Amino acid sequence: MKKWLVGMLILVIVAAGCSNGSSGGSAADIPQEITVNAMSEPPDLDPALATDTTSGWVLDHVFEGLYTKDENGNPVLGAAENVDVSEDGKTYTFTLRDDAKWSDGSNVTAQDFEYGWKRVLNPDTGSSFAFYMYYIKGAEAYNKGDGAVEDVGITAQDDKTLVVELGAPLGYFDELLTMWTFYPVKQELVEENSAWSAEADTYVSNGPFKLTKWAHDSEVVIEKNENYWDNSVVKLDKVTYKIVNDATTYYQMFKTKELDLIQTLPSDVIEQEKESEEYSEVPYFGTYMYMFNVEKEPFTNEKIRRAFTLAVDRETLTQNVTKSGETPAYAFVPPGVETPEGDFREAGGEYFEENAAEAKRLLEEGMEEEGWTELPEVSITYNTAENNKKIAEAVQAMYKDNLGVDVKLENQEWKTYLDTTKQGNFQMARMGWIGVLVDPVVILDYYLGDSPNNRTNWVNEEYDQLMADAKVEQDPDKRYELLHQAEAVLMEDLPFNPIYHYTNNYLTSQNFENIVYPVNRYPYLKWAEKVSE
Structure with a gap:
């Protein structure tokens, strides 16, 4: 499974990295901004409540879990710097990075993960993705109203140590933890404002980008998060998600350079675009x-x-x-x-x-x-x-x-x-x-x-x-x-x-390099860079 996934992602990354390189100057002189098309309004940017790929596309850029994905699609440690797994494969002890920060500059803590995960499982939250946590001891019983939250195997031992107990060993637990349902949320923020995720000015996250604008039904804007622990690898300063669901319209916007990346092309243009260097199928x-x-x-x-x-x-x-x-x-x-x-x-x-x-x-x-x-x-x-x-x-x-x-x-x-x-x-x-x-x-x-x-x-x-x-x-x-x-x-x-x-299928401007096209997510822009205009 992983061999197939890694091979496919390497192939796609290489293809995406073939820029024409015709820059009038160094990359430092080029505005590091990209405009993509989300096609529809994200229904919910709360990690506990999001169920769709559009919301997930934004969430994957503004949050980070204990694990994240590298350029080849492999799970690697993200907000955690270390993990110890028990001999029976059922207990994971995570140590968070000292420099794991929220976008407001405060520390990400193990308590934020414990709170965020148990919030997903809380029946009152109504999370449709809570079942992804049922591998955790006591999680299913709590979510279904048959058990107590105290019996759930998610425990913050201190600010930097999170212990997770599974009901049985799970060979792909590291990959599972990369999905947005397992992202942390800032407990203080969420408890103070139940609508914290509805607008950009109340939004706090811990990923490579931060939400700076949400003009509903028009566009979502995220910008480089200076407080992200690995911000040196993030080249883009700004990503704009336009919300245009008419395929003919967003295709024309790509052609007039109003959009740098589109997906799901109009069926009547696919044949003519297949020979273009901008075209890819994944x-x-x-x-x-x-x-x-x-x-x-x-x-x-x-x-x-x-x-x-x-x-x-x-x-x-x-x-x-x-x-x-x-x-x-x-x-x-x-x-x-x-x-x-x-x-x-x-x-x-x-x-x-x-x-x-x-x-x-x-x-x-x-x-x-x-x-x-x-x-x-x-x-x-x-x-x-x-x-x-x-x-x-x-x-x-x-x-x-x-x-x-x-x-x-x-x-x-x-x-x-x-x-x-x-x-x-x-x-x-x-x-x-x-x-x-x-x-x-x-x-x-x-x-x-x-x-x-x-x-x-x-x-x-x-x-x-x-x-x-x-x-x-x-x-x-x-x-x-x-x-x-x-x-x-x-x-x-x-x-x-x-x-x-x-x-x-995608059309991507050849002005960009290092865009990753996963086989189960929309394009990932953490390493993307604009190299020409």
Whole structure:
């Protein structure tokens, strides 16, 4: 797994570092600023509450955990300068750096980490990502209201020493700690102001950059954090995230040099841009899908869910609509995970194939089972973005052609859309899920019965048990076999319709070097430098 990830990241970094070098002077004379496109308003910049990649993109630049990632995607110590791991692999003792500072100049303490993590787990916080901490002793019980906070294995022994106790050894705990859910928050600040993360003037963080402006629905600005312990490696003084969700508009803004980096190009320009030195494609460890609400007719019926799945021509979608190198998805876990038996996806195989005739037959059988002479009206909900619209329109046409079903389309802005799906106010809704680690478990976690991210209302006890068993299994072969079994259960019930496994395409100005393009995050700018104008 790590070998694949590191190799891919090295390849991408080398490609990104090939600048034309045509600078009129030294880099010291060039304003160290970059303007990128976030596409949508970050729904939440509180590490405990953020669940989306847009918010995560900003959070990864303004915060830092005990571990961070190096240029090759490997976990390395961040706010911690040392860690001791017990012989049984269950107790981690972290020592924080003496120069770990908040952006206001005050010291980052072990108590800030203890407070921040326990705040995530506090049921009153309502964190959708609290389950990522369930590996910690007592964390799940506390989060579910069945245990006390005092029993959670997170203890600040003093200002610089944090002890974390796990329920069982976890081979990728260092990678897990790089995700934003495990970032610290300044206890004094959060307790004094519950809305501390809503505006730039009340925001305090500990990463390579600090938040200096948030003009909602317009732009987010972060600037170099002079109090960051490793600020000497940070070359950029300013990063501006524009919020433009129309692909044609932000493509033109790149062409007129108003933007230095964009992603998710308009599908009709991809072919002409592929020969450009500014163009790059990066595998992205995630799956684009449509969720079925299994408590909303007609998707209460498994045969009808399968019919709507088999009626989609993924090859046509990826080749003629998205055109960005995506891989048609016939399962949930994307390619890219190396296991003892090879790539997890290749070993698991495909769980279905498109078949319009079979889809039509299943639809008729499902309707007969339900006693329907007419199918209830069906709508697809998606968040506003040009490519999402094109995909939804293509799927709509396929349902008309292959099932004889007229499907309505409804779009909403990203933050509203997240609220709508969280409340279950949909029948079929677009969603993407990106693994915070390159491991099947963080993909499959999405459909756990008690996962707040699982908005389908699908609960399967066998699936949940297989996932629980996999998380404590120390034998790699047995662990991956349990994960294959879990995915098979998921694909049998089909509470979702997988469409494709992601590939991100980018246009990046050749004036910049050392931008990192991870396979499970948006571009990382800690080491980026503008070398020409």
